[in-house]
Amino acid sequence: MEPRSLSCRRAGNALGLSALALNAALLLACSSGLSASDDGKSHREPSADTDAGESEARSDGTAANESPGSKTPRPVNGSTSQDATDTDGALGQGGAADPGNDPDSTDPDSTDPDAPDSPQTGVNAAPGVDPVALGMGVRAVVPRLTRTELSNALEDLLGDTSNAPTTFLAEDEYSPYDNDSARQTVSSSLVDSLQLLAEDVGARLAHDDAAQTRFMPCEPSGATDADCFAQVTQKLARLFLRRPISDEDVSAYASLLDYAEEKQDFYTAVELLLSALIQDPEFLYRIERGTDDGSATLTLTAEELATRMSILLWGSVPDQNLLELADNGGLSQASDRQATAQQMFADDRAKQQLYRFHAMWLGYRTLPHDATLNAEFQSETEHLIERVVFSEPSNYLDLFQSAETYLTPSLAQHYGLPAPSGDAGWVSYPEDSERAGILGQGSVLSAFAKFQDTSPTQRGILVRTRLLCLPVAPPPPTVNVDKAPGENTADCKVERYRAHREQSGCSDCHNQFEPIGMGLERYDRAGVYREHDDGKPDCAIDGKGTLPAYGDFTGPKELAALLVGSGTLDDCVVRQYLQFALSKTQLDDGDEVYAQSMIDDLATRDGHFDQWVYDLVASDAFAKRVRQEGQ
């Protein structure tokens, strides 16, 4: 399917349109130099002082699809191009080479792993069904609960705080979100691991007093109390299978009482029941069967709708209260969902989930420093998200423009900022500070570093792909991306990058993002302000950068102002969140109308993220799904 044209973007945003067109033109120019390969590749950025170079960006499948002339460039989900990435780390995206400093450096690594196996557009729509016309987005193939979702579910349903899934199950793939079902595979190692996980949880929880208090609806009169076992089966199966439980369902599990009899222990049967439920595909997969009214869409059942809500808002399955509400028809109307979403947002689980989304989106889900500093960075950023979205809801873009940040005395000292009063608190940036918002915090500034130093290339790609949702083309394969171009022996980092950018064959692409990174160069990989290369007072860093098509800037505060003024940042936020909500690596053409409607909605809500999320959940699209082939 052809990508939708640019004209479908929100009208009235002249600046956004022209900027977009300009970026598109840049992309084309860049891409046209590629020989057909589109794959991404990464370059590395050598770091001079250390000799430790690293590889750089790469591109992913998306970029590949944008290659030469075959398609009209369009705004894509940033992650698309970028995230797919890499290998070597960082954003991986596109392939841009970072000029390095190290003469030895090389490495290319390209990769692109993240490319989806097949074009996703319409893959999950039945023949003849036009997802674009329906304007509701196309869900990915049935997702399995991620490790995090599984951990949260076991905590919410059973009170198990052991995080057992992270012990028993293999790492999820991130792209950059952890829930892309196209990347989930099923192998014997998975079912083996799930079996042992289920047995572990069953054995621990069935005999745990606190857990029993939670899930036992009755007091068993003896080891073989069939009536009580039927009650507990009804209750737990309802929670785990997330559908109405029939008498027939309940009686199937009754055979487990034989084991209770054998052991003369009622809870032996409960243990096996838990084990059976945790391994059950009905629990593990977010199956959406819907109800059929003969149209191109299916309406979700009450439980399926509750599951969508809880997975998105809480990163977990519905708890008993939410299921009961759904049962009673409490989610069927848009206004009901609006109100329920609001209540759910007040729960701490919603905060944790949104923190997790931001950490994956902006690439700081793990931080490279010592544990104390990592925790302080994380806390600082979470306080900002919490304030902008939850406790003092305001325009979401304040996340990027906040003039205050939440510091401990030690973190204030780390940054060289005024200390808060007391153990921790909000501190205003000084008048002359170049910092503002999340881009000025150590968390984001730590992300996408290279060995020993920042990577202006990777930071620029981050901004371009995840904040503007623009693609980055892969470097041409004929270029030797393994090495810093030319005799790049300049002593100062900024000179090495400049020389690199000026090389023909590199400049078109690198000019798309590297000037962005240069504007953040006065912040090292721990977010500390500096004015020259580490250990080289003669190598001054002026910190001047350019956001192509929008203007020049110096530092996070001015960058944020340009991004906000672009009118594109908020669009991109919506696209990123929808990608996460739809469990996909990238949005595709079938999602475009849906994305546009949600972009428009954010504007009508004056940028308030909380209200926008309520609208998202209340929307008709959220309560339905596009009919799949064979459905």
Next chain:
Amino acid sequence: MNKKRVTPVRLSRRVLLRGAGGVVLGLPLLECMLGGRNVRSARAQTASPQRYGIVFAGQAIGGDDWATNSQRINGEVYEEDGHFIVPATFGADYAITTPLEPLSDLKADFSVLSNLSMPYSKTSTDPGDVPAGGAYRDFHGGASSPLLCGVRSQSADFRCGGTTSDQALAAQIRGQTLIDSLVLRAQPSWYLADSSYSGRQYISYDENAEPIEAQVSPLIAYQSLFGNFDPGTQADSEAQALHDFRHRSRLSILDLIGDKRDRVLTGLGKADRERLERHYDELRDLEQRIDGAMDLGGGQCALPPAPGDDPAIGGDNAGSGSDTIATNTGYSEEGARTRLLLDLVHMAWVCDLSRVATVQITVFQSHMNALPISTEMGLPIRADLHEVGHNGDVDNKGQLAVSTCLKWHAGHYAYFLDKLKNTPEGEGTLLDNSAVVFMPEGGHGTQLNDAESQNQTHSVEQMVLLVAGRAGGLAPGRHIDASGYHPVQGLLAAMQAAGYSGDSLGEVTGAIAELFG
């Protein structure tokens, strides 16, 4: 269809029991109920089964821009022969090289295949111009498919275009053992915060070219391999009772889940249905593996000791790396994990639970911290494994740095061969009935990407495989000049030695006959 396994239709003992009204009867186990998955019957059929294994190293064999005799070590640049994995002379009487040192006592038990290469277009980077069995002009991903499954790659994706050697062989001998194949991986984490394996963690692809996720937990691998077996007469009655209880209850649970299969699948769309069918198929396979586990038998075959808890998973390296590489971030005791996994493969082979195994020590383009392993080898290098091949650290780079890490990988291979060699079987040893390949990720030569730069790790030239064992008439003990051969032709020889009846894998045909003497 996404599904792979063909499940033999068979009578289920439990179905018969259920049919009898749930009364537990001491029905005799009939041979026809075993569906070809009974260990003892399989053993009886074949006196000396032949095994096939791959031990994979996701690292370079040389350093970028360094000739194979050049390095900078402790800050000093010098030339010295003997560090590149390839011996200086061919034949049996070659001098052991640095990476092969752990194998010096096993010199007569393996052969070195050198000068292997994979084709690529030197003039075009167009995906359409990649030759059969060739590499797309972007290393790592572009070289993975031809190496693992003999099918040309047409993108930088880490994705096989066909079936890998282990799975092709497993498909041919399916039903002869309880478990078709073992797919294991030691490196349990990608170690970078903002990217993902994206296919670098797969070296086994099934008959539908679908990747097979490896088991990364030695403890779970142990439990799934041996946890269903009768602990035997040595066990006390309590352990015996526990085993019996678990065996029955596991099967009951899988019955409960499997019984709902049709109902769950009804009404689903095609894509969702295929995904879930795959899951149910794996559950059925698990059920059969449990059902087919009787007692292990005797002789050399015995329940191995259970490993303890898995070593902790190390934290991520910083972004694309950092000076924190000096700490133990990015390392999860891969050495210990590898040996635990190899112990399990060894006993699974002894007991003939399976005849095919892949053990991926490190993933493609591995970012595992090289400091712990290089320190263990006596030359601390502060970089991740991938970086060692490209830049090393400030003071250590080039051939000896790379070979130090490769030696660590080869040491695990040697450990495994040694175990096989010290396990009597029939008239000889288990190693006599095995073909075990050591497979590094890449070669050293002209860079694949630019088709020009020399002494590059991103190369599909001058590739190396080690092939050990005497299965099917393999005649190990030599360094063989495999110029003109594709690595898959080395795999084909090992596969045929282990009983593979075909003469091609993917787009590559013809085994390296010299391996048979």
